[in-house]
Amino acid sequence: xxxxxxxxxxxxxxxxxxxxxxxxxxxxxxxxxxxxxxxxxxxxxxxxxxxxxxxxxxxxxxxxxxxxxxxxxxxxxxxxxxxxxxxxxxxxxxxxxxxxxxxxxxxxxxxxxxxxxxxxxxxxxxxxxxxxxxxxxxxxxxxxxxxxxxxxxxxxxxxxxxxxxxxxxxxxxxxxxxxxxxxxxxxxxxxxxxxxxxxxxxxxxxxxxxxxxxxxxxxxxxxxxxxxxxxxxxxxxxxxxxxxxxxxxxxxxxxxxxxxxxxxxxxxxxxxxxxxxxxxxxxxxxxxxxxxxxxxxxxxxxxxxxxx
Amino acid sequence: xxxxxxxxxxxxxxxxxxxxxxxxxxxxxxxxxxxxxxxxxxxxxxxxxxxxxxxxxxxxxxxxxxxxxxxxxxxxxxxxxxxxxxxxxxxxxxxxxxxxxxxxxxxxxxxxxxxxxxxxxxxxxxxxxxxxxxxxxxxxxxxxxxxxxxxxxxxxxxxxxxxxxxxxxxxxxxxxxxxxxxxxxxxxxxxxxxxxxxxxxxxxxxxxxxxxxxxxxxxxxxxxxxxxxxxxxxxxxxxxxxxxxxxxxxxxxxxxxxxxxxxxxxxxxxxxxxxxxxxxxxxxxxxxxxxxxxxxxxxxxxxxxxxxxxxxxxxxxxxxxxxxxxxxxxxxxxxxxxxxxxxxxxxxxxxxxxxxxxxxxxxxxxxxxxxxxxxxxxxxxxxxxxxxxxxxxxxxxxxxxxxxxxxxxxxxxxxxxxxxxxxxxxxxxxxxxxxxxxxxxxxxxxxxxxxxxxxxxx
Numbered sequence: 154x155x156x157x158x159x160x161x162x163x164x165x166x167x168x169x170x171x172x173x174x175x176x177x178x179x180x181x182x183x184x185x186x187x188x189x190x191x192x193x194x195x196x197x198x199x200x201x202x203x204x205x206x207x208x209x210x211x212x213x214x215x216x217x218x219x220x221x222x223x224x225x226x227x228x229x230x231x232x233x234x235x236x237x238x239x240x241x242x243x244x245x246x247x248x249x250x251x252x253x254x255x256x257x258x259x260x261x262x263x264x265x266x267x268x269x270x271x272x273x274x275x276x277x278x279x280x281x282x283x284x285x286x287x288x289x290x291x292x293x294x295x296x297x298x299x300x301x302x303x304x305x306x307x308x309x310x311x312x313x314x315x316x317x318x319x320x321x322x323x324x325x326x327x328x329x330x331x332x333x334x335x336x337x338x339x340x341x342x343x344x345x346x347x348x349x350x351x352x353x354x355x356x357x358x359x360x361x362x363x364x365x366x367x368x369x370x371x372x373x374x375x376x377x378x379x380x381x382x383x384x385x386x387x388x389x390x391x392x393x394x395x396x397x398x399x400x401x402x403x404x405x406x407x408x409x410x411x412x413x414x415x416x417x418x419x420x421x422x423x424x425x426x427x428x429x430x431x432x433x434x435x436x437x438x439x440x441x442x443x444x445x446x447x448x449x450x451x452x453x454x455x456x457x458x459x460x461x
Numbered sequence: 462x463x464x465x466x467x468x469x470x471x472x473x474x475x476x477x478x479x480x481x482x483x484x485x486x487x488x489x490x491x492x493x494x495x496x497x498x499x500x501x502x503x504x505x506x507x508x509x510x511x512x513x514x515x516x517x518x519x520x521x522x523x524x525x526x527x528x529x530x531x532x533x534x535x536x537x538x539x540x541x542x543x544x545x546x547x548x549x550x551x552x553x554x555x556x557x558x559x560x561x562x563x564x565x566x567x568x569x570x571x572x573x574x575x576x577x578x579x580x581x582x583x584x585x586x587x588x589x590x591x592x593x594x595x596x597x598x599x600x601x602x603x604x605x606x607x608x609x610x611x612x613x614x615x616x617x618x619x620x621x622x623x624x625x626x627x628x629x630x631x632x633x634x635x636x637x638x639x640x641x642x643x644x645x646x647x648x649x650x651x652x653x654x655x656x657x658x659x660x661x662x663x664x665x666x667x668x669x670x671x672x673x674x675x676x677x678x679x680x681x682x683x684x685x686x687x688x689x690x691x692x693x694x695x696x697x698x699x700x701x702x703x704x705x706x707x708x709x710x711x712x713x714x715x716x717x718x719x720x721x722x723x724x725x726x727x728x729x730x731x732x733x734x735x736x737x738x739x740x741x742x743x744x745x746x747x748x749x750x751x752x753x754x755x756x757x758x759x760x761x762x763x764x765x766x767x768x769x770x771x772x773x774x775x776x777x778x779x780x781x782x783x784x785x786x787x788x789x790x791x792x793x794x795x796x797x798x799x800x801x802x803x804x805x806x807x808x809x810x811x812x813x814x815x816x817x818x819x820x821x822x823x824x825x826x827x828x829x830x831x832x833x834x835x836x837x838x839x840x841x842x843x844x845x846x847x848x849x850x851x852x853x854x855x856x857x858x859x860x861x862x863x864x865x866x867x868x869x870x871x872x873x874x875x876x877x878x879x880x881x882x883x884x885x886x887x888x889x890x891x892x893x894x895x896x897x898x899x900x901x902x903x904x905x906x907x908x909x910x911x912x913x914x915x916x917x918x919x
Contacts, residue, residue, distance in 0.1 A: 208918060209543035210561075295724070423539065423543070427913075
């Protein structure tokens with residue numbers, strides 16, 4: 154028996170369409186090439202490195218150790234400690250969201266000087282992270298800091314050693330991060346608030362709803378897309394906190410109490426020259442972020458409402 | 462439409478051109494050599510060294526067309542150099558510290574200088590041999606064998622005291638040739654610790670102790686060390702180590718002659734010394750120019766020795782960094798000539814040591830110059846230096862009552878194992894943990910980290 158296979162005929166492109174195609178490809182080439190060089194290659198490189206005992210000096214491929222670095226990570230008490238610290242810092246995310254929403258509601262009205270006020274709140278966001286971190290180091294200074302001066306003035310007692318104490322250093326970092334991020338939440342919530350149609354409130358008011366109920370049942374649900382966005386970006390950014398620690402507590406804090414995962418992996422890779430181990434940590438962190446973000450997206454249907 | 466296409470092509474060409482330019486190395490032009498140098502220098506050093514490099518290039522203008530100097534900060538240096546190594550794009554000349562010689566040699570990054578020095582007829586006999594030896598490698602370990610780097614500098618971390626505070630308290634100055642015992646030191650410090658403005662709070666202290674730089678002196682003088690002689694075992698649980706640590710923290714907790722840990726966190730010990738709040742502080746050879754500048758430090762001061770513990774010998778740590786030549790360099794001979802010039806050229810050494818400029822940022826590498834012209838210049842005041850300059854040389858060359866050595870971390874693949882100690886040491890210094898408990902807790906962590914460090918390069 155013979156079989157005849159029939160090739161599906163390819164639709165023939167016209168000369169012009171082919172040329173247009175070529176130009177199209179050429180136009181997308183720069184970002185694509187950029188992605189390959191600056192994203193894809195480093196990711197593959199870091200993954201290969203994470204399977205080796207590369208120290209930046211020796212030959213990477215000669216020092217292949219398989220999954221050893223990952224296995225070691227699970228038994229590394231310091232890794233769990235910095236992961237814990239990183240998660241504790243995330244307390245700042247809901248705090249920042251609540252403050253941001255409250256302030257945004259306050260600002261969502263026509264009052265004199267509102268633009269100035271909005272600008273002021275946004276200044277920390279556009280300021281250099283390093284510069285404001287240095288500024289806050291002085292706010293938190295034990296003897297001469299603004300905070301402890303206020304505490305001493307109000308209570309007559311000496312305030313805590315903000316950056317030198319294992320507990321207070323975390324509080325300090327959270328305060329700083331909330332302050333730094335507040336402008337972003339306010340702006341986003343403001344735009345969210347302005348997108349809520351007025352008639353929702355009017356209808357509810359006619360039905361007898363008052364202040365808190367309006368806020369609770371109209372405002373909060375209808376800005377939930379913003380809340381969702383802030384949550385996602387906050388969590389992703391939260392896992393990557395690094396500069397704040399490096400500037401404000403360059404030693405990582407007493408007994409490593411302020412160090413984050415990225416801070417630890419940076420020290421491992423560049424101070425201790427364990428590039429392979431550092432890469433493994435970076436990969437594990439990326440996986441954690443990926444999983445958490447995926448869970449967030451799965452869960453969003455339950456609480457994120459949209460206006461339509 | 463034509464115009465847009467043209468723009469697109471132009472953009473792509475430009476993009477590719479930058480990529481290609483990024484990959485290409487600067488090669489020779491008109492048959493002459495181009496050298497690349499990568500260093501970390503502070504601003505003051507940078508002016509002097511750039512001048513020296515220009516001078517060298519002009520003297521060799523017939524063979525060397527250009528010397529490209531890339532300068533960064535000490536913090537950035539290692540990261541950038543690692544990047545260069547990974548990319549296989551090393552400069553012809555860069556730094557190596559004694560701690561990295563072994564790894565650089567074993568992985569073939571740096572060139573054996575001995576054959577070049579012989580060929581060029583350069584002798585290194587006039588340099589400080591202890592420092593030079595830290596750049597030798599015999600194929601197995603650092604310390605002996607062929608030379609792989611020439612010293613950029615060698616530094617000493619000596620002790621210093623504020624003369625004005627001694628005068629005020631009517632206490633005789635410390636004898637630079639007869640270090641205090643610990644007890645004498647505590648006694649003097651107690652007399653210098655006081656409340657100067659009468660508000661009931663201490664605002665002047667006998668001394669300030671920066672753990673990472675001033676703790677080694679105590680343990681070494683007590684015959685202890687962070688590690689065994691082969692740098693593989695953490696030996697902080699010896700009675701000598703514990704005793705020295707106890708005495709060190711007692712300065713803060715029992716004798717109260719230093720600021721507390723909390724006070725240290727408000728204003729660092731270095732700042733307090735500059736503000737005249739501490740009678741004793743340390744002075745690295747790189748600090749001299751700054752401390753001699755009345756704008757920075759408006760007090761009279763001089764050098765002395767750290768107090769002694771049970772061995773009776775005052776100890777401190779030495780530092781050095783050296784110039785090496787990349788094994789990938791295509792112009793090794795010229796590069797060796799350049800580093801020899803930077804390391805030993807007498808005019809250059811006169812400049813950095815302050816003989817000609819007055820401001821000293823390092824002591825001369827050449828012994829004759831250091832012990833001859835330099836000391837003379839200190840004595841007749843042309844270089845601004847405290848009069849007890851001999852303390853520096855005593856620590857460097859060693860005497861029966863004082864000596865210097867490199868920190869243990871100079872001989873281990875990384876310093877993480879030791880950082881673990883200093884990250885948590887304040888728990889003892891603030892009285893919340895005993896020396897015994899602390900050492901029992903921290904030693905296993907340090908040992909594990911040190912094991913890992915050694916294992917990471919095997």
